[in-house]
Amino acid sequence: MKFEWFVASRYLRSRRKQSFISIISIISIGGVALGVATVILVIAVLDGVEHGLKDRFLSNEAHVVLSLIDYGFFRDYQKRIKRIEALDDVVAASPAILTQTGVFRERTDAIQDVIVIKGIDPAQEDKVTGFSTYVDGSTDFLNSELIEKARLIRDETITGGIILGGRLAARLGIIKGDVLRLLIKIAEGPVHGALLPDLANFVVIGFYESEMEYYDNKLGLIHIDSAQKLYGVKERANSIFVRLTDAELAPRIATRIEDVAGFTVLEGMPHARTWMEAQAQLFWALRLEKIATIVIEALIIIVASFNIASTLIMTVMEKTKDVGTLRTLGSSRGNIMRIFMIQGSIIGMIGTILGTALGLSFCWLLSSNTARPAYWYAFVLAVPILLQIFIATQRVLPNKGGWKLAAWILLLVGVGFALYCLVRPISFVDLGLSQIYQMHQMPIKVNWLFVIFINALSLVICWFATLYPAWQAANLKPVEALQHE
Amino acid sequence: MLNTTEALIRIVDLHKSYYDGEAELPVLQGVDLEVNMSELLAVIGASGVGKSTLLHIIGTLDRPTAGRVLYDEQDIFTWHDTELARFRNKEIGFVFQFHHLLPEFTALENVAMGALITTPNDKAVYEEAASLLEYVGLSERFSHYPSQLSGGERQRVAIARALINKPKVVLADEPTGNLDRRSSEAVLELLWDLNSKSGQTFVIVTHNQELAQKVDRVVQLVDGKIS
Numbered sequence: 081m082k083f084e085w086f087v088a089s090r091y092l093r094s095r096r097k098q099s100f101i102s103i104i105s106i107i108s109i110g111g112v113a114l115g116v117a118t119v120i121l122v123i124a125v126l127d128g129v130e131h132g133l134k135d136r137f138l139s140n141e142a143h144v145v146l147s148l149i150d151y152g153f154f155r156d157y158q159k160r161i162k163r164i165e166a167l168d169d170v171v172a173a174s175p176a177i178l179t180q181t182g183v184f185r186e187r188t189d190a191i192q193d194v195i196v197i198k199g200i201d202p203a204q205e206d207k208v209t210g211f212s213t214y215v216d217g218s219t220d221f222l223n224s225e226l227i228e229k230a231r232l233i234r235d236e237t238i239t240g241g242i243i244l245g246g247r248l249a250a251r252l253g254i255i256k257g258d259v260l261r262l263l264i265k266i267a268e269g270p271v272h273g274a275l276l277p278d279l280a281n282f283v284v285i286g287f288y289e290s291e292m293e294y295y296d297n298k299l300g301l302i303h304i305d306s307a308q309k310l311y312g313v314k315e316r317a318n319s320i321f322v323r324l325t326d327a328e329l330a331p332r333i334a335t336r337i338e339d340v341a342g343f344t345v346l347e348g349m350p351h352a353r354t355w356m357e358a359q360a361q362l363f364w365a366l367r368l369e370k371i372a373t374i375v376i377e378a379l380i381i382i383v384a385s386f387n388i389a390s391t392l393i394m395t396v397m398e399k400t401k402d403v404g405t406l407r408t409l410g411s412s413r414g415n416i417m418r419i420f421m422i423q424g425s426i427i428g429m430i431g432t433i434l435g436t437a438l439g440l441s442f443c444w445l446l447s448s449n450t451a452r453p454a455y456w457y458a459f460v461l462a463v464p465i466l467l468q469i470f471i472a473t474q475r476v477l478p479n480k481g482g483w484k485l486a487a488w489i490l491l492l493v494g495v496g497f498a499l500y501c502l503v504r505p506i507s508f509v510d511l512g513l514s515q516i517y518q519m520h521q522m523p524i525k526v527n528w529l530f531v532i533f534i535n536a537l538s539l540v541i542c543w544f545a546t547l548y549p550a551w552q553a554a555n556l557k558p559v560e561a562l563q564h565e
Numbered sequence: 566m567l568n569t570t571e572a573l574i575r576i577v578d579l580h581k582s583y584y585d586g587e588a589e590l591p592v593l594q595g596v597d598l599e600v601n602m603s604e605l606l607a608v609i610g611a612s613g614v615g616k617s618t619l620l621h622i623i624g625t626l627d628r629p630t631a632g633r634v635l636y637d638e639q640d641i642f643t644w645h646d647t648e649l650a651r652f653r654n655k656e657i658g659f660v661f662q663f664h665h666l667l668p669e670f671t672a673l674e675n676v677a678m679g680a681l682i683t684t685p686n687d688k689a690v691y692e693e694a695a696s697l698l699e700y701v702g703l704s705e706r707f708s709h710y711p712s713q714l715s716g717g718e719r720q721r722v723a724i725a726r727a728l729i730n731k732p733k734v735v736l737a738d739e740p741t742g743n744l745d746r747r748s749s750e751a752v753l754e755l756l757w758d759l760n761s762k763s764g765q766t767f768v769i770v771t772h773n774q775e776l777a778q779k780v781d782r783v784v785q786l787v788d789g790k791i792s
């Protein structure tokens with residue numbers, strides 16, 4: 081191999097009257113680099129989003145939620161929790177009453193919004209979801225100062241305190257200390273036949289600010305005792321929230337939780353829902369996005385490798401005489417083949433290394449900067465990719481009218497796409513992610529294993545591109561090659 | 566010079582035709598020739614008669630249409646391509662009318678090339694290459710590229726290159742065909758000196774009268790046969 085390296089590296093370095101080949105090698109290197117850089121960056125962003133989402137989601141939500149399949153209330157929840165907590169890998173469990181209800185503003189009788197009410201035991205709940213870290217205000221649902229104050233100055237009965245999602249509160253125009261009226265049930269009023277809403281008054285004691293759309297926009301937290309009183313379900317709950325030592329264990333432990341909860345047939349069928357089930361769609365969408373990215377970038381690298389192939393084909397043509405000479409000196413076909421394979425692989429290697437460096441520095445730039453990449457990102461990507469495809473098609477395709485036309489059409493379609501990207505860049509808004517996850521910064525997470533994988537993939541693709549030209553060189557007839565002008 | 570009568574190369578009923586589609590162009594039509602150890606043999610003949618073709622086949626660069634070439638009684642064309650390349654590398658040195666030096670490599674590297682293919686030890690190879698360049702009178706030209714050398718100098722580098730693996734046989738195809746009188750003489754001096762000192766076998770295709778008179782034996786190729 082030493083001999084082949086010696087010759088191949090000299091051919092790569094030489095500058096004599098082959099500036100055209102050099103330009104093409106630079107384009108090949110650039111193409112490979114671009115593909116590698118893009119895939120590293122995009123995957124890092126998608127990984128970052130996924131990781132951030134998981135993080136946020138898991139710190140707001142339990143790993144497993146146990147309920148009956150008809151969401152009915154059940155007794156003895158503290159006993160069941162004891163048994164669940166005795167399981168391996170379970171950190172804590174807490175009871176909750178989950179319902180939906182309408183909210184009324186003070187002194188109005190129209191439903192203003194429908195929200196999710198979660199009745200919790202604050203101390204137990206904190207062990208499961210750690211909700212208190214996201215609360216701006218008090219978590220004392222029963223005796224907070226604000227409640228005392230409201231009880232003093234108002235003539236209505238105050239049931240307790242409520243913590244409202246921050247965005248929900250903003251939408252309703254509510255500040256701390258205000259009274260929020262929840263619809264409990266529709267009851268018959270004093271006048272026969274007329275229906276009146278049965279309302280309960282809660283004092284807003286804090287805001288829930290998790291930066292997860294679902295919670296901030298929809299959730300109201302109250303004390304489980306208040307919830308039980310409101311719905312007349314003393315000592316009952318309808319869900320048990322469970323935290324595990326490791327979120328990834330959820331699918332395995334879910335069925336065990338169902339078993340130890342000890343529901344009888346009469347009580348109903350239990351179902352333990354994992355966080356993955358709850359968010360399956362979202363994570364599935366992210367995974368698809370990742371696969372699509374890898375496929376597209378692999379295609380870009382393949383296109384770039386066509387350039388490597390055409391560079392090599394031209395080098396072989398230019399070096400035909402040298403190949404003849406080397407054969408007279410006793411180089412075997414294998415020697416010749418390896419010389420050109422090494423030459424192409426070096427181009428691929430330089431491109432891959434540059435691309436990795438470029439991709440990682442983009443990652444670093446984006447993670448240290450709050451700028452969104454939208455417009456210039458699409459532009460920076462689109463233009464070189466197009467050039468790349470165009471040059472590759474020009475070199476590789478036969479020099480015939482039909483093919484030329486196809487290349488031009490490809491270029492036009494590409495330019496159109498680039499313009500479209502400029503006007504309307506592919507962004508997280510389109511992915512629907514910004515609805516769920518309010519981003520203040522590009523989430524970036526570099527997966528080193530993936531970086532290694534994509535490097536290997538790129539090298540293999542480039543290596544394959546060298547096979548045909550190298551094989552061609554190896555099969556030159558020595559005498560004819562020698563006499564080649 | 567003891568074994569000059571022993572045949573090193575035996576060519577038996579060698580045929581070579583070129584094909585242009587269906588049309589056959591017979592070039593060699595039954596060449597029989599023996600080349601003895603340490604012999605300095607000149608092959609002459611009219612232009613286009615097939616001298617270069619014969620030399621290429623002797624040098625394993627091309628395969629014959631029919632017939633055999635035996636080195637030490639071994640029929641080399643029964644061998645695989647890789648073995649032939651190896652054999653060519655070790656046992657045969659070529660000098661052509663045109664120098665065929667590799668333009669990207671210095672004189673020293675060009676001379677060393679044939680040995681670098683198989684030898685991992687560069688240092689010894691470059692020392693050998695340097696002494697060969699000194700021998701052909703180019704001790705000042707080690708790091709010059711072919712484009713920086715005169716025609717005669719290039720041809721002398723090419724001769725040094727042919728000798729790097731101490732081949733048994735040196736095949737030269739009009740080695741002075743492209744040189745002026747003075748350069749030609751220098752190259753010829755070299756060849757004679759080499760032949761007398763090293764005992765290597767030389768097969769030289771030439772039109773040069775002076776050369777043809779000074780060799781051990783001259784054979785003429787006429788109508789595809791040795792006459």
Ligand SMILES: Nc1ncnc2c1ncn2[C@@H]1O[C@H](COP(=O)(O)OP(=O)(O)OP(=O)(O)O)[C@@H](O)[C@H]1O
Nearest residue numbers: 583584590592610611612613614615616617618619
């Ligand atoms: N690759 C080839 N394809 C077809 N014909 C060829 C090929 N190589 C050589 N020939 C033909 O074979 C014949 C012999 O060629 P060759 O080069 O061996 O002649 P030569 O004796 O060396 O001539 P010169 O003294 O001019 O060098 C010529 O007629 C030539 O046209």
Ligand SMILES: [Mg+2]
Nearest residue numbers: 616617618738
């Ligand atoms: Mg000739």
